[in-house]
Amino acid sequence: MFRNTITYILLFFIFLLTFSCKDNVLPKPASYLRLDYPEAEYDNFENDCPFGFEINSKAIIKADKNCGFSISYPKMKATIYLTYKPVNGNINSLLRDAQKLTYEHVIKADDILEQPYLNPDKKVYGMFYQVNGNAATNSQFYVTDSTKHFITGSVYFYAKPNFDSIMPAASYIKNDMQRLMETLKWK
Template sequence: MQRKIKHILGITTFAIALLFISCKDDVLPKPSSQLRLDYPVAEYAAFENHCPITFEINSDGIIKEDNNCGFSITYPKMKATIYLTYKNVNGDVDKLLRDAQKLTYEHVIKADDILEQPYLNPDKKVYGMFYNVNGNAATNAQFYVTDSIKHFVTGSVYFYAKPNYDSIMPAADYIKNDMQHIMETLKWK
């Protein structure tokens, strides 16, 4: 009888050991991957109000106007805002140009590079500059446009996150395209 009990215990122990060994998952290497951020294709609509400018904005942006024809276009999904400021030239276009350029080059401390892209549209009388600010600066894109006589508009984008260019690059590129579209569709009334 003891022999049968030992035999049954031996078989039971073997079965339990076999069960634990067979339940072990094989470790397989996982393929490398990267974060993929897909944003919808931009759909633009004309924006017009009582201010002396019109332009097209992305339907994903939420626009708010202040009292002086300044605008903020918020992108909640990307935690970013484009700020547009309108000013009358009042005969001092040189001062406005210096201020706009100074604002951009204040980011040179954190920026790796600032690329200037001139913009000229003689048909609409819109002239300006678009700045790509590369690196961990507070803004990665700015622009100004003017007709040199009456109107002056500046634009910049800010993210509500610590500037880390690699992390925000997909969103930054998306919004940078929207900023260029605003600049290229801007018209004076």
């Protein structure tokens, strides 16, 4: 009987040692998909409108009414919307509307960075806005020659605004928007 008791105790300790050494279960941390995009290549875009610019060869451009354009990035689920308006002595009103559109995002934005753009050789003047935070748009701009032409542009993603998850795509498209501004020329 004593021998059976020792055997049971020994089996009990072996059982205890075998099943008591588990790894601690930790919750999986939140993570985001890493997105890498190819190097941008640009093509010259011209049509009957009074301006031209360079566009990313991966983007799809579609003409809208009154020389407006939709530049879509299907893989990133984003579109840049360009709006053209002629200047007829209403430059102050156009500038005020463009700035108002940007600052309507201040409720959701953490920060709005303004970057002036001046190219006196091509007579292109404007402002580029980078909106940081969970706003509906991450980048906006306007350009004008102050006398005849005025263009606004903004990017929108077809996803719930979460700046951390769309940051790689937003950065890629921001570079395309800046390239568009820098290469814009009036006819």
